[in-house]
Amino acid sequence: MEAGRSPNIEILSNADLLGLEGKPGDFTAKLRLRPRYIDADKCTACGLCTKYCPKHLTDSYNEGLDITRPIHIDYPQAVPATYFIDPSACMHIQHGTCKICVPVCRSRAIDFSQKPTEREISVGAVIVAPGFGRVPDEALEKYSYGKHPDVVTSLEFERLLNPSGPFQGEVRCLSDKRHPRKIAFIQCVGSRDLGCDNGYCSSVCCMYAIKEAMVAKEHDPDCEITIYYMDLRTQGKDFDAARTRAEEQFGIRFVRSRVAEVVDWGENGLKLTYSTLDGGHHFEQFDMVVLSVGLDAPADAKKIADMTGIELNSFDFASTSTFAPLETTVKGITVAGAFQGPKDIPESVTQSSAAAALASGLIKAQRNKGIVVKDYPEEVDIADEEPRIGVFVCHCGINIGGVVDVPGVDQSVEGMEGVVYHTDSLYSCSQDAQEVLKEKIREYKLNRVVIAACSPRTHEPLFQETLRDAGLNRCLIEMVNIRDQCSWVHANEPDAATEKSKDLVRMGVAKARLLKPLPEQTVPVTKSALVIGGGIAGMTAALSLAEQGFSSVIVERNAKLGGHLLDTRYTITGGNTADLLKDVTARVKKNKLVTVLTGSELVNTSGFVGNFTSVVKSGSGKKAREQTIDHGVVIVATGARPHAPEKVLGRKLPASKKIITQLELEQRLAGRAKNRAPGSVVMIQCAGSRGDDLNYCSKSCCIDAVKNALKIKEINPDSQVVILYRDLRTYGFAEEYYRKARELGVIFVPYSLADPPRLGATSRKVEVTYDDPILGEEVTIAPDLVVLSVGMVPEGTEELSQMLKIPVNADKFFLEAHVKLRPVEMPVSGVYLCGLAHSPKPLDEIIVQAQAAAAKAAMPLVKGEVAVEPIVSHVNEDACIGCSLCASLCPYQAIEMIKVDKKRKARTIVASCKACGICASHCPTFAISMGGFTNDQIQAQIDAFGAVDDAGAKE
């Protein structure tokens, strides 16, 4: 949505890449722009054409579950918000007939004379992000997909759950529209499946299946849901917690098995046959079966490779390396998102930012040369005007309109004091609705706007910008949240929800009358960064900033740069981590823009985005000295260390030299000793993780175990390697190595935390006893070595959390601003996060995250100033008694005490203020007011709540 409003993003939709030539910094791309047959400048997205178009077309946006017309728009919030004609289905384009849409369109936007055009654009860098493709249909056929209507893909199920989907969000069987009583999810459809050449794991299906299952349960608590899986790969941050919730709170059943087939069972619905680990075969009846389809390479991967010259890997994804995860084989072309390998939204978003950092480094000399600076019309001075309020009530499709009587709410404001215009709209956030808003502001000379829609958290910035476009100060808007607070929470009481909406809107109008414009402010930025932590994450971030032209100071606690990577030796793909570390450390030391302070610790940080001041202590004892560093941004990269569990598998860990960690094994295997590969070894996964000692999954231990097992087999092919695991999480392309390990005879045996393996040790030997589900009996072996995958724990995050006022999660890892959409930003402006301090993860993901943090950190440095949110607290100095209560309570250190005429007074540091209101609510003399939330305004809202029959309400 935001992309549609930026003057610096030109969206070329319906476009194909025809060729790409040139070199880094100077590429020329040739594009073909296919016609929409609708003039984008004229189309108002009114939808009349779709209503009249006589031909049916299956709706691919709704995964073919619904029908639309050849002339249509996929969804109302689409960008660009212009309808288009699908030429393959249009009767006029195919057969020269019909043309009924032409006279129907009131704005005469339909233009069948449009022809494809070609266009050349010159660009300095290229980012390829074509996403993912569909797994081949053959992978779905054995589950009766395409033969039985109640076998659906997970994407189709997603559309069924969606309020804008075919049944308005109700889950119904496609065969006879009944509500399914029993639903099965089948995992790994088209993933981990050599049958369709997809030997990799798609990484996201386990989590989305759990999400869909939980949402379906919310829709219909009586529905029974079973998920058939091989390994539950919920390795993402906090994902395991969701899995536990799905099982314990939602009662979703998880069955470890392989599904053989799904067949039509007549009146019973569907018959699902599966086999379990013990060799047993079972079948069960279901009303609906959901296939958790994987992510395939994009359909046009080969074409993209031909056009750009980049190489693909064996699965047709872009070929990259662990140490440079986003660089394609062509310099100047980077890759981001699922085309780099199947991945979830946060990883995709992180890669996008990282790819932007790489492009920004490549063509930094061209920065700011091509951009258009957006001009806003001059603000209308409304100081002397009476309030002229416009009220816009949103249906949000059926999200609000399905429960609340939106036209009724709209009518209820008629005649209220100050209201000169009111209307309802289907989607207030759509692009055309913004145009309407602007138009109405001008037409009715509105000087206050009330939007009754969703949460201000989602769309307030959008509406604020529209106000600015229309010449109004952006603080002259009041949002009333009738979605979350009415239609969502009172979904079963539509009348009450409508009444509450009317109350809230009336209150919003009362407040809007008193809204005042607030000034836009900016503060200058110190153009350098402080990077806390000199591991691979911190160093990568500092180098990326340097490539983009910005200086930084790395503060590292240890005497040597390198962090956790100093202890590792090799990667699963065969990379030598010592070489990487040597190269990166040398580049850091050589780079004039990077200052390294080893043996140093952060003592104190104060200030705010653009203007931080930190004190760093270097050395110890008598040699210790402190220095003060000014910087504009902070990158937190403090890393993590291997966990040292005292309890493993529910018992105290026995002391034995024969029990070592995966990392110690790696060091041993990378050495030169002749007998470095043990003759027999048992590896125990999740030793101290996932509810054992730590609560979370450390994401990289399974990959490390397989990596070391392969290394053992490489050195000593006769070695017996047993890996005891709970869910083997070799997600993505690491799955190939898992398969290879099995082929080489590594034995994988699953266990559950309820019945864990037992460890025994005497001075000379160790013993492991476990249940073998395949043999169906208990096995005891005495291997040469027991290797524990112990997981990772964060280091010193709590102290830093206090110092920088940044939050940590329950597991003491730092908590990002938004787990999906702002994965490397912290809630405190100007502070960014990367590496193991965010959560445990493999090396390639750390490198990408560091580059992404560098992209985000560079943004204020590029601008040279930061804009301050206009809503901040304000101290009335006449009323302030200088008690400094507010300063001591402020969680963001945004209030300073100053002397005015020798008297102590409080003052807000506007750049630090987050407008939380704690100061205003505690001030004993009511000297502090919040912009946009003044006492008058809030009082007016409260008064309006009870004032249905008073003046200002109806009539």
Next chain:
Amino acid sequence: MAKKSAKREGAVMVLGGGVAGVQAALDLTELGFYVYLVEKSAAIGGAMAQLDKTFPTNDCSL
């Protein structure tokens, strides 16, 4: 006929208008670059626009 647009310095082409492409485009503008966002279908948004709610915040995907 190929239409040659005026040569623009400081521009980046982003191929693909899904969540990854859109995020890259937005970040590039914040870093001082002009972006051509090339999408083969009629609207940007990609697969994420089809999702109802995203885990764990249940935010609307649009």
